[in-house]
Amino acid sequence: MVLLILFIRDERIYTNNDRVITQFSMEDYNIKLNTVLYFFMVNNNDFDSKIWAKTTILLIKKLLNDFQGNCLLYTNGYDVPILMRKNDNLIIDLSKSSSKVFDFSLLETTYIDKKIIRN
Numbered sequence: 001m002v003l004l005i006l007f008i009r010d011e012r013i014y015t016n017n018d019r020v021i022t023q024f025s026m027e028d029y030n031i032k033l034n035t036v037l038y039f040f041m042v043n044n045n046d047f048d049s050k051i052w053a054k055t056t057i058l059l060i061k062k063l064l065n066d067f068q069g070n071c072l073l074y075t076n077g078y079d080v081p082i083l084m085r086k087n088d089n090l091i092i093d094l095s096k097s098s099s100k101v102f103d104f105s106l107l108e109t110t111y112i113d114k115k116i117i118r119n
Contacts, residue, residue: 028118031070031086037063053101061107064090081116091116 022033060073064085073083075098082099084091090111092104104111 025072025081029072029081029084029086029116030119031072031084033070033072054103054106057102057104057106061109064107064109084116 025031026033060083064071070087071083071085072081074081080096080098082093082096082102090109091114092111093099093116094113095115
């Protein structure tokens with residue numbers, strides 16, 4: 001059983017010395033973001049990535065289909081970007097080791113396999 005906890009917050013509540021946390025990402029990747037979405041997956045002692053990775057991808061698919069605009073998906077907190085939608089182009093960085101657990105074909109959409117690098 002996988003328990004999914006989803007938090008959606010306006011970006012203005014996440015600040016670091018008067019700078020909005022998403023501002024760092026917007027500057028790093030030249031992308032406009034205005035919402036922070038955090039989700040935690042609790043696997044009840046079952047840390048099999050086949051379970052949580054599929055659930056995560058299906059959630060991302062739903063969000064990508066239901067909402068327009070830019071997005072940036074990090075794994076491991078704020079340090080590893082693996083998916084970015086910018087100007088209606090979906091980019092997935094398959095070179096990152098944290099991308100290996102995800103079956104991106106479950107998104108059922110076309111994407112570009114490209115490194116996501118900071119400006």
